Amino acid sequence: MEYAGPYLHEVPGQHERRCxxxxxxxxxxxxxxxxxxxxxxxxGMAYISCLIQGAGFSxxxxxxxxxxxxxxxxxNRKTDEAEDALNHANRHRITSTFSHPLLGMAVxxxxxxxxxxxLSGPAAIAVAVxxxxxxxxxxLPFLPKVSGYRRLKEIPVCKNLVVSFAWGxxxxxxxxxxxxxxxxxxxxxVFTFIFCWTFIASVIPDVRDRAGDAATGVxxxxxxxxxxxxxxxxxxxxxxxxxILAILGTGLLSAGSAAVIALSLVYSQGCILxxxxxxxxxxxxxxxxxxxxxxxALAGFIFMWxx
Numbered sequence: 001m002e003y004a005g006p007y008l009h010e011v012p013g014q015h016e017r018r019c020x021x022x023x024x025x026x027x028x029x030x031x032x033x034x035x036x037x038x039x040x041x042x043x044g045m046a047y048i049s050c051l052i053q054g055a056g057f058s059x060x061x062x063x064x065x066x067x068x069x070x071x072x073x074x075x076n077r078k079t080d081e082a083e084d085a086l087n088h089a090n091r092h093r094i095t096s097t098f099s100h101p102l103l104g105m106a107v108x109x110x111x112x113x114x115x116x117x118x119l120s121g122p123a124a125i126a127v128a129v130x131x132x133x134x135x136x137x138x139x140l141p142f143l144p145k146v147s148g149y150r151r152l153k154e155i156p157v158c159k160n161l162v163v164s165f166a167w168g169x170x171x172x173x174x175x176x177x178x179x180x181x182x183x184x185x186x187x188x189x190v191f192t193f194i195f196c197w198t199f200i201a202s203v204i205p206d207v208r209d210r211a212g213d214a215a216t217g218v219x220x221x222x223x224x225x226x227x228x229x230x231x232x233x234x235x236x237x238x239x240x241x242x243x244i245l246a247i248l249g250t251g252l253l254s255a256g257s258a259a260v261i262a263l264s265l266v267y268s269q270g271c272i273l274x275x276x277x278x279x280x281x282x283x284x285x286x287x288x289x290x291x292x293x294x295x296x297a298l299a300g301f302i303f304m305w306x307x
Contacts, residue, residue, distance in 0.1 A: 039070030044297030
């Protein structure tokens with residue numbers, strides 16, 4: 001009976017609390033690694049895009065972009081399984097365990113997004129399809145072997161540029177095509193803002209994943225420049241982004257929108273300075289950086305209400 005000894009002193013209800021905490025942890029992991037968290041952040045990004053372009057929150061736009069982001073990143077996981085197995089064991093465990101359900105959800109989500117966008121016409125559908133097309137182009141091995149590369153994402157910086165252009169165009173133009181907003185300087189500002197943020201946000205996880213990327217032949221900026229060099233480059237890029245956005249926003253932005261963009265730049269710089277400095281790179285990448293627009297959207301709501 002010695003094996004039962006430890007259980008004699010167990011606090012009543014301790015087992016139930018432990019099971020509840022384990023269940024909560026598993027739920028959080030699924031929410032985070034199934035790209036549902038990214039989809040939620042995309043809703044915040046959609047709100048900021050509409051805000052800067054002079055429109056209020058649009059449920060159809062936010063829903064479409066949230067579904068598109070959820071779908072594209074889940075589909076992308078299917079082509080990145082080798083890298084994920086090396087770089088991100090927890091995410092790989094979730095995406096491989098729920099591989100078939102997540103694939104079905106991703107397809108259904110994109111179909112739903114296209115249906116919603118379709119209510120606004122073919123231009124909205126074209127914009128909604130752009131991220132999927134970009135994801136396929138940079139993930140699939142279609143390059144000739146003579147080039148030395150099989151996928152666009154293996155070409156240094158190409159992955160970051162393709163992703164940045166795709167999200168920049170989608171988040172700036174979908175409100176235009178779905179809400180009838182006149183494209184103009186505000187749309188260009190939103191494109192630049194989202195492009196610059198996405199470029200930084202796409203490089204930050206590469207710092208964490210540099211060992212696995214190097215092992216699989218993916219030459220990212222951190223693989224080529226190291227952690228310190230990447231931090232310097234991203235800081236310079238963030239500063240240049242601030243200058244360009246300030247020029248584009250002069251005489252155009254409201255005080256609330258200007259405050260939102262400034263806060264986002266500061267937030268991004270915090271992520272740049274933090275990555276590679278602690279043992280919590282996973283948290284910085286997957287929660288803090290990827291969830292930036294949850295914070296920025298909340299700040300935008302408060303700024304617009306106060307100002």
